[in-house]
Amino acid sequence: MRISTLQSFNKGLNSILDNQSQVNKTQQQVSTGRRVLTPADDPIAATKILQLQQDAALREQFGKNMTGAKGRLTLEETQLAGITDNLTRIKELTIKAGDGSQTIGDRQSIAAEVRQILASTVDLMNSKDAGGEYLFGGFKGGTQPFQQNENGRYDYAGDEGQRFLSIATSTTVATGDNGKNLFVDIEAVDNSFTTQTNPLNQGEGVVNPGFVVDEDAYASFYPDDLIVTFNAESAISPAGPNFTVRQASDGKIVDGLEARGYAEGSEIIVAGIALRISGEVQPGDEFLVNSSEKQGITDTIGRLMDGLNNLEDNPTDSATLDNLLADTLDNLAFAQSSVSQVRSEVGARLNVIDNTSSLAADIDIVSKTVLSELSDVDFAEAVSRLSLQSFLLETAQQSYAKIQNLSLFNKI
């Protein structure tokens, strides 16, 4: 074939340029360690790489979530262990108080120790996590869940929220438990109740949690609820704040408590329970008493303390005391079982986290391998390719120089 001079120049040049660009690309692959430099190099692998990278980022995030959840659950577990220990100690003290040789003086000193343990238990129930949020307040992490009211009792101010964290694409784990489930909503030997202020009230009056003063009377009333309604001031003479107590089920007046004068902070005793309404009330205001078969830990301990402090060394009081101590032991057992049930749940959650975490680690290894196969360059292959290409480039350059020297003009 006839070759024009320009053509032979161009051919030589083109082969040098082609070789150069190949060497450049291989060099780039070797220096970055990546086989796929832009998606165009391998569009299908590029998509897979993006997906794998996203999965990896998700797993990393889930890993962080697991660390967070683990931290919080471990903290919860520690606090619950502390509470269980405290309850055990109170149990021992209760049994000790039941020893017939104890006098009221002895019991009062036991009560003093119970008070200390109660304070420490409440501290544990009000513990905060690393972020300064209350552990056992449900969604109300900024509100101290157990607050002592003016009557010395503890009210639960949190809610029943439970937080979850995602630890895998379709797995979430609860990272806490609310104080109501754990410490308030505990089965009791005796019937109990809770009190509530009607949110529609116009006045500022509040009601305390109250307590049962006459088990039998309350037992016969149970499980009905009570409503304390304030009437128009003119209902009594002289006119003044006054209230009526009705049964919630049918509106019947209870214990004849109709249009009773109200003195701020005075105790109302009805159906075997005592409660106290304080603050300014308006006609039409209502306070609700809901029966319950449950009793919170602090109430159990508080009632024990009251008994230890106040029950005298006489046969009647001794009988009440025996009764109280027996009930307290049962209630403490219920409380402990409530706490240990949650503790075992916490343990189970920690197990789930561990399992998920090790599974994630396995998947991570596999997907890293796949990712590496897809995106990483095979160095042995690439380096040998690079040396071959450089060799070809050199050859092209040398042959170019040689061939261009061949001209008839050099001979004439």
Place this chain on the structure above:
Amino acid sequence: MGDLLGIGITGLKAQQTALTVTGHNIANAGTEGYSRQTVNFNENTPQFTGGVWTGNGVSVDNIQRVYDEFLTKQMQRDTSTFNEFDTLALNASQIDSLLADSGTGIQPGIERMFGSLQSVVDDPSSLPARQVLISEANGLVDRFASINDRLVDQNEIINGQMEVVAGEISTIGKAIAELNEQIQLALAASNGSPPNDMLDQRDKLITDLSVLVGVETVEQDGSAVNVFIGNGQALVIGNEANEIFADAGSTDPSRVGLYFRKGESIQEVTPEITGGQLGGMLEFRETVLDPTINGLGRVAMSINETFNEQHHLGIDFEGSKGGNFFEDLNAPSNTYSRAQGDARNEKPNDRLLSVHITDTSKLTTDNYRVEFPGPGDYIFKVYNDTTGEELKTTALTGQLPQSLEIDGFELRLEAGSFQSGDKFLLTPTRSGASNIDMKVTRPEEIAIASPISTNAAIGNIGNGAISQGTVYDVNTPYLSSEGEMDPPILIRFTSSTSYDVLDNSDPGNPIPLFPPLMNQRYVPGISNSLLPLDEGKTAFTSFGGYLPVKSTYQAQAPAATVTAQNGFFPERITINIEDPLTGLKTAQPLLTTPANSSAKEIARLLSERNGVDASARTTVELSDFTSDGMPLINMGLTLNGVELTDTLAAGQTKYDSDYPAVVPDPVTPNFIADRINANRDFQDLGIIAKSDGATVTITALNGEDLSFDVKGDLGDSFTIGNGLDTQLTQTGEAPFKNLSEFEGFDFSENGPYTYEFESPGQGKFSIELTGNHATGADVLNEIQNKIETSGMSFAGSINVELDEKGNISFQPRLQVSGTGPNGSNKIAMGGQVKVVLDENYSLDIEPPGNNLFDTDPVGESIHFGFEVEIEGIVEAGDKFNIKFNKDGTSDSRNGVSLGNLQTADSIGGNSSYSDAYSTLVEEVGSITSRAKINKDSSQVLLRNSQDAVSSTSGVNLDEEAADLIRYELAYNASAKVIQVARDLFDTLINTF
């Protein structure tokens, strides 16, 4: 002998020419487009002398270029193909690396935003964590913006390059036309001898043109070459050249189009242009740039909408409903920018279209086109502009705005004189990536918590557990108010397998909802979903009790008994069913309700029909009880035939034993409420009362009329209203402090203060509050006066109320008083009917202007907007509360739902954000990769054809060196011939 000299000279001249040509070849060895030339010698005509033919030397026949037309054309075609792919690959690879770069790509932005969201979920009360989320979301927005900017820049660059290239094409076209002319002249002058170098130049120009655009050439008369581009547009005809120029595209002004100008006529040729750099640019724009901009826009829009939607379902750190996280997708400026009219539409340019995104999961990355093909100005068609598929053919209804649902967006024809021939381009997703922007600025505004909270009453005997609840719609009446659930819900079990859902606004007295949801079935052992789901049912209510202008006088017996009527007009009600597929409506037989029917009766009649479930409830409010203080006749009040103000002896059975026995003077709301609640008949009938001390609200749960008979002195009175408050909404400036009934207000400061309200059946009214009012009572008076003079018709007087937040509401109240010793006044109030319609049912009510229903009532969904589940064993009396999640600062349920969006299939039903983005990256990658392969292969073809041309026409210097020697030798020999001739001549002369 003379001949020999002549012959020598011809040889000398011929070889000299040949040497010149060889020299010319050598000189042009490196000239691009040069074809080597060869000399063709010819023997001169011989002479017949002396009986023989003697040769007469040589002459140059012609100088020919070595040229193969087919090879050259092949090379020109290959040039145009190579340049098309080269331009495409060059531009595409820029986008390719832009999208996948970890520094600029979207993927890392999405990951970082959701990563920071997870930190917020982990610690919802941490404001710094929320701030990081805002920064990362901003980062994502910036990434979208910067990639989009780069893409828009790329479009601008393409626009600029197209202008330059179009100019070059026109210039080359002109040069070819001029060469055509010169070649014609040269051929004529040289008697057909080809002007080789000019021909080469012309071929070179055509090759240059092939670099820019694909061309077709046709030789004419053996001299001129005609050049065509695109779909046969003649760039050059003989010595005439036409022009091609670039200008804003007629369908899409932001994309430059190419126009062909021939004399006066201008034609857009953009779609016809192929090949060359220009073809590459157009293909890049069509297959890479626009789909990438749209695809990126779609991902941005999907994030924008789905994130906003989920964000709306939560409440923020301060307990307010979640607003938009990103700016609204359908802000007016966005919707108008998504539709543009064709520049060629008939003037005036008054058509206004807008595109509203309704469902990002259905969006495609395509552009759409609306055309009015004619005949007539009514029919229009919608096409997918990218695929060309015809989607819809519709006619204008004559009423604008008219809207149309297409692939996840709603096209609205807003205004203008649409005409046949009109065209519009719709680009729903193009601006998505540039329009996404942050709305939330303060960390507190991020809605991480859920608005509902559930709990089990502590007194529950069973072990039933209630779920935390899932919110799916916050626009239901339950969740539409800020900071509360209205009403809070109580679920009360009436047995271990049944429950009631109650309105718990008053925990002392939970009442049925309206419509009631009672005696529902509960299955122990499985998870029970307790509330109705969204099944497409809608509900609307009637206006409520009608307040007459005055009460009805009943003269003392023996006068005939008159009955107070509720005053409801007769109605004709048509129930329509719409076929969801065809849109065809069929009507059930007409239903008529007689005048003065009770709400209970109307509800019963309606409920007999298919697809309708109506319930009724009657409410009245009594207040302002006054007594003239005279002990003559105290107020006597009878409700539905039951006297409420009687004094009974002990042992009565009319009331429960705890009833208030003493009738106070004046009568008090508490007293009325207690009497009603204690009455055994009312307990059976479901008539209940509630008093807040100032107003007693009496409710008949079954919708019976409530009629009162009032005795007493003229000064013994009370006011009555239907219990339905009308809210005023602010239309102008907000008051500089909350209005209060305890404080004066100066409306002349910072005003005007304008409000509007809607009166049932009467439409909207507006008022303006003015003047300086010293006390709260004056403020109330001012509002009352303005409402009373607003033009609304009402009975009695307007009772205005201001709540703690300064919201204004009012209710007309009619004063009812005693009539003195003889007779009594009677008044009856009807109730409110709530109509629940199944999906696709609607009502038409006649006559217009009635006092019961709107003529064309629009229903609202009846679902709660949230779902809760209870499982476990429950006992009668167990209660569960669903209420607003107050102070839920540690709740991150909505945050978890937001986080789930990262992997949810939000786009096209099968792709997450990242999937859609990586698909986009893959597509651009594939196109780039294909373009590179095509570029490489077309380069090989081009080199082959260049080789072929070069091989034929190129100069080989060795060959020329040989020629040089050859012609030099021949020249020397010819010179020798002349010398020999001279020697012969000299010899001859010298003999003389």
